[in-house]
Amino acid sequence: MSSSKDEVEIMLPQGKLIRIAGKDFVIKPFVIKNRLYFIRIVAEAVLGLVNDKKTLNILNIMDVMGEKIVDIYVIVLGEKKEWLEQNVTIKEETVIVDTILEVNDIDFLVERVKAIMGKVKKEKKD
DSSP states (O other): OOOHHHHHHHHSOOOEEEEETTEEEEEOOOOHHHHHHHHHHHHHHHHHHHHTTOOOOHHHHHHHHTHHHHHHHHHHHOOOHHHHHHHOOHHHHHHHHHHHHHHTTHHHHHHHHHHHHHHHHHHHHO
């Protein structure tokens, strides 16, 4: 017999199960602390691309984010950075990124990044 918590989890899943480097992980939505960190990193990357007049796409954003994206994976997956760097393939990395975006309401994140970019541009002009 399932508990009411199990029933709620089935009706309103709080994450998505993925398999990375032979291990199962549940990627859950960011809590406020982690969401703000993620938004700041993405906003900095996007702003850098805009300032350099480069195409905005996921590969360019990930390239600009560099090492910071691995820090996000550490938070999301709960694994050590060294383990991730030695075990996660590029294909698996795209699964991680896609799942993070899926469970964290990408539309909301995009709007927040745009708002932050607008503030940063305004501060640069002042």
